[in-house]
Amino acid sequence: MHTWHWHTWNDLPYLTCSLLEPWSHGFFTQQFWPRSPADLTRVLHPTAHAYRAKQVHGNTVLAPSDVEAHTADAELPPADGLVTEQTNQAVWACSADCTPVLIADRVTGHVAAVHAGWRGTSLKVVPQAIARLREQGSEVKNLRVAMGPAIAGDVYQVSEHVAAEVGATVVAIAPEDTATLLATLRQLADSPLLDDPEPGRVRLDVRRINALQLEQLGMSADQIAIAPYCTYQTPDRFFSYRRSREKKAQWSGIVSRERLT
Numbered sequence: 369m370h371t372w373h374w375h376t377w378n379d380l381p382y383l384t385c386s387l388l389e390p391w392s393h394g395f396f397t398q399q400f401w402p403r404s405p406a407d408l409t410r411v412l413h414p415t416a417h418a419y420r421a422k423q424v425h426g427n428t429v430l431a432p433s434d435v436e437a438h439t440a441d442a443e444l445p446p447a448d449g450l451v452t453e454q455t456n457q458a459v460w461a462c463s464a465d466c467t468p469v470l471i472a473d474r475v476t477g478h479v480a481a482v483h484a485g486w487r488g489t490s491l492k493v494v495p496q497a498i499a500r501l502r503e504q505g506s507e508v509k510n511l512r513v514a515m516g517p518a519i520a521g522d523v524y525q526v527s528e529h530v531a532a533e534v535g536a537t538v539v540a541i542a543p544e545d546t547a548t549l550l551a552t553l554r555q556l557a558d559s560p561l562l563d564d565p566e567p568g569r570v571r572l573d574v575r576r577i578n579a580l581q582l583e584q585l586g587m588s589a590d591q592i593a594i595a596p597y598c599t600y601q602t603p604d605r606f607f608s609y610r611r612s613r614e615k616k617a618q619w620s621g622i623v624s625r626e627r628l629t
Contacts, residue, residue, distance in 0.1 A: 370385060370386050370387045370514075370590075370593035371385075371386040372384070372385055372386070372593075372595055372596065372597075373385075373386070375394070377411045380397070380399040380400055381397050381399060381605065382394040382395060382396045382397055382400065382411075383395040383396075383397070383516065383517070383595065383597070385470075385514040385593050385595070386593075387512045387513075387514050387591075387593045388470060388472050388512060388514050388622065390472075390474070390625070390628060391472050391477075391479060391622050391623060391624075391625060392412040392413045392416070392458075392622070392623040392625075393412065393470055393472075393479075393514075393620075393621065393622035393623065394408070394411065394412055394620065394621060394622075395468060395470075395514075395516035395517060395595065395618070395620045396408055396618050396619045396620065396621075397605045397606060397618055398605065398606055398607045398616065398618055399605075400618065400619065401607070401616055401617075401618065402616075403619075404418075405418040405419075405420045405458070405460040405619055405621060406418045408460070408619055408621060409458040409460075409621065409623070412458060412621065412622075412623055413456065413458065413623045415456060416456040416457060416458040416623045417432075417456065417457055417458065418458045418460060418621070419432045419435050419450055419457060419458065419459050419460065420435075420444065420450070420459075420460045420461075420462075421435060421444055421445055421446065421447035421448070421449075421450060422443075422444040422445065422446045422447070423446075423447070423448050423461070423462065423483045424446045424447075424448065425448065425483075425485055425487040425488055426446065426447070426448050426487070426488060426491060426493070427448065427449075427488055427491035427492060427493040427496045428446060428447040428448060428449070428496075429447060429448070429449035429450070429451055429480070429482070429493070429496045429497045429499075429500045430445060430447040430449070430450055430451070431450070431451050431452070431453045431500070432450070432452065432453055432454070432457050432459075433453060434447075435450070448461070448482060448483045448484070448488050448493050449461075449480060449481070449482040449483070449493055449494075449496060449497040449500070450480060450481050450482075451478065451479075451480040451497055451500045451501055451504070452478050452479050452480070452624035453478075453504070454624065455477060455624050455625055455626050456623065456624065456625075457479075457623070457624045458621050458622065458623045458624075459479060459480060459481040459621060459622060459624075460481050460619050460620065460621040461481040461482055461483040461619070461620050461621075462483065462617040462618065462619050462620075463483055463485075463516070463518065463599075463617055463618065463620065464599065464606075464607040464608060464609045464614075464615075464616060464617040464618065465485070465518060465519040465524075465599050465600065465608050465609050465610050466483055466484060466485030466486075466488070466518060466519075466574075467483075467484040467485070467489075467515050467516070467518040467574055467575050467578060468481070468482070468483065468484075468515070468516040468517075468518070468618075468620035469481070469482040469483075469484050469494055469497075469513060469514070469515050469516070469578065470482075470513070470514050470516070470620060470621075470622045471494075471497060471498065471501065471511055471512070471513050471514075471622075472511070472512050472622060473501060473506045473510050473511055473512075474510050474511075474512060474628050475506075475507070475510045475627065475628060476504065476505055476506055476510070476627055477624055477625040477626050477627050477628055478501060478504060478506060478624055479622045479623070479624045480497045480498075480500070480501060480622075481620060481621055481622055482494050482497045484515075484574065484578055485574070486526065486530055486533075486534050486572065486574055489534050489537065489574050489577055489578055489581075490533045490534045490536075490537060492537055492581060494513075494578050494581060494582065495581055495582075495585060498511065498582075498585060508585055508586045508587055509586070509591075511587065511591060512591055512593075513582060513587070513591060513592050513593070514592075514593045514594075514595070515575045515578060515579070515592075515593070515594045515595060516595045516597075516620050517595050517597035517598065517599050517602070517605075517606050517618075518574065518575055518595075518598070518599055519574075519598060519599050519600045519608065519610060520573070520598035520600065520601065521560060521561075521562055521571050521572055521573025521574070521575075521576060522562055522571055522573075523571070523598065523600050523601060524571055524572050524573070524574065524600075524610075525564050525566070525569050525570070525571055526569065526570060526571075526572045527568060527569060527570075528546055528550060528568055528569065528570055529543075529546065530572070531550060531553070531561060531570045531572045532544075532546040532549045532550060534572060534574065534577055535549055535550065535552075535553045535560070535561070535577065536549060537577065537581055538553075538556075538560075538577060538580040538581060538584065539552045539553060539556075550570065556580075558576065559576075560572060560573040560574075560576035560577045560580065561573075575594050576594075579592050579594065599611075606618060
């Protein structure tokens with residue numbers, strides 16, 4: 369069983385996961401707002417260089433060299449995932465109900481940070497990040513994935529259409545056949561779908577869908593950890609766009625390191 373730990377920096381709380389213990393990382397809370405990834409990187413590692421992208425709810429995954437090439441025009445490139453190429457590179461994702469996903473390779477030391485809302489999940493942004501890691505020599509069996517605080521399925525109401533679009537990534541049924549697809553999702557063990565009293569609506573566990581996508585890539589359950597915190601239901605620690613409609617977010621980041629073996 370993976371454990372989650374609270375830490376403080378200057379009396380400000382942030383979260384780490386035992387699964388990612390060899391890497392400097394953190395799922396930061398709203399108390400750190402509005403500090404930048406560059407500021408937060410210094411909390412994790414004094415000499416690492418920070419990288420972020422302009423998140424657009426897509427499935428583009430970039431490397432630091434891509435970011436550096438783009439920021440020559442002083443603009444951040446659009447992407448929802450970042451994968452490191454060297455040691456001491458800190459990659460960041462921000463979220464306020466969407467799922468922050470930190471990935472690490474226990475052999476190569478490379479890491480990734482991904483922003484996975486329902487749209488990115490429907491486009492398999494996390495598998496895209498893993499594909500980019502594999503291009504750099506990673507093997508699925510060596511990866512460790514921690515999903516941070518996000519809106520929980522029991523309070524995340526979406527349309528049946530949205531649920532079908534996301535669910536079609538884990539069952540081989542076209543999203544147009546919504547009724548069959550949703551019925552199939554409900555039959556899954558630890559189903560990502562819950563009932564909602566409003567007609568045409570359901571409750572969707574986006575983190576569970578991401579876990580199923582990872583399992584279908586060949587990842588075992590002990591390679592995956594999901595934080596026991598809901599952004600919507602924990603207002604003292606996390607921003608939630610659905611709760612407050614404020615355009616504020618918390619950052620999650622991880623620092624690459626040298627090969628571990």
